[in-house]
Amino acid sequence: MRKLIVTNIVSVDGFYSGPNDDVMAMPFDTTFSDYNLERLRAADSLLLGRRSFEGFRDYWPPITDDPDQPPVEREISRLDNGIEKVVVSDTLTDADLGAWSGTTRIVRRADAHHAVAELKRAPGREILVFGSHVLWNDLLLAGLVDELHLMIGSAFLGDGVPVFSGPRTGLRLIDVRRLGDSQLILARYALNASTAA
Secondary structure, X not given: OOOEEEEXXXXXXXXXXXXXXXXXXXXXXXXXXHHHHXXXXXXXXXXXXXXXXXXXXXXXXXXXXXXXXXXXXXXXXXXXXXXXXXXXXXXXXXXXOHHHHHHEEEEOHHHHHHHHHHHHHOOOOEEEEEOOHHHHHHHHHOOOOOEEEEEEEOOOOOOOEEOOOOOOOOEEEEEEEEOOOOOOEEEEEEEOHHHOO
């Protein structure tokens, strides 16, 4: 069975994004992209919620051919452009898929658990979730997330969107390490079998 892996950056005080949902308030550094590229290289499906999909669709496609972008960003763009994408949304239509229309399918929210379970049973490599915290919070509570990879940045934001909104949910620590010589700590967790729905 394929693993569904969620990869997100969070602040030390547990925020997914800053005040007014400002993602640029997050404590990024260059190893953030390095780790995202590592995860993309191990995956062949990208699962996204509507808002993350729209942001990625509008940003990533042209980066591939932009000589002013670092090689890591160009490779992320190339992999994002080619990978199978599944977006969970009740409002998107095929006309909204833009440059990714040939590699993206839309799943309605009511069908998401069933579609993700089928995706996990299909042959292939990892299924990756970037951003999309509303989606993965729901999938985690449904027992469909296998691993949660949190890049913890060295900043308190004081306000913002919490990384998790739900009841107390036990996790099992798999690994923790500093990403290179950066200010990011990678904490990898598995969902406790006893907490899965």
